[in-house]
Amino acid sequence: xxxxxxxxxxDASAQTLGSLCAILKKGADHAAALKIPEEVLLNYxxxxxxxxxxxxxxxxxxxxxxxxxxxxxxxxxxxxxxxxSFAQLIDRTQKANAYVQAASxxxxxxxxxxxxxxxxxxxxxxxxxxxxxxxxxxFPNLYFHAATAYNILRHNGVTLGKRDYLxxxx
Numbered sequence: 302x303x304x305x306x307x308x309x310x311x312d313a314s315a316q317t318l319g320s321l322c323a324i325l326k327k328g329a330d331h332a333a334a335l336k337i338p339e340e341v342l343l344n345y346x347x348x349x350x351x352x353x354x355x356x357x358x359x360x361x362x363x364x365x366x367x368x369x370x371x372x373x374x375x376x377x378x379x380x381x382x383x384x385x386s387f388a389q390l391i392d393r394t395q396k397a398n399a400y401v402q403a404a405s406x407x408x409x410x411x412x413x414x415x416x417x418x419x420x421x422x423x424x425x426x427x428x429x430x431x432x433x434x435x436x437x438x439x440f441p442n443l444y445f446h447a448a449t450a451y452n453i454l455r456h457n458g459v460t461l462g463k464r465d466y467l468x469x470x471x
Contacts, residue, residue, distance in 0.1 A: 306413055306435050307406035310372060313440065314365050314401040317447050319469025321361060322394045324451055324461060329387035331459040339386055345453050354453045356382075358390045361446040362397035368439035369404040371417055372431050
């Protein structure tokens with residue numbers, strides 16, 4: 302059985318970004334119920350050298366949209382990092398998932414063996430096939446940053462469980 306990489310990225314996006322939307326909604330509801338200013342949770346970080354919640358969500362969405370664009374061989378989309386509320390982060394997450402779902406499956410699947418150069422910082426690039434890029438770069442970054450966003454909110458008292466992370470509502 303062959304699984305197409307377009308199916309893999311689109312399914313991972315729907316599941317993880319869908320769950321992230323629901324998690325952020327619970328964060329917003331928690332802040333409102335306890336009369337906590339949203340920026341307290343949005344700026345919270347688990348450790349001083351880690352990014353805060355807002356940046357974790359931005360990286361999660363950028364990972365998916367840039368991943369889909371690179372896999373399809375299209376220009377990278379621009380999602381300016383301007384969110385200052387849960388509602389804006391939820392909107393960004395929904396837009397990112399819509400972008401991934403709209404990416405050309407044919408273009409993605411036709412480039413499995415294509416070698417692309419991925420910037421890794423310091424002006425360096427790492428060449429890899431599109432399939433390797435999805436498996437060893439996109440997915441680990443997606444899950445790391447989405448889980449960190451989940452953990453920030455859970456650490457701050459938002460009632461979340463494993464199902465919230467694994468299963469989008471609906």
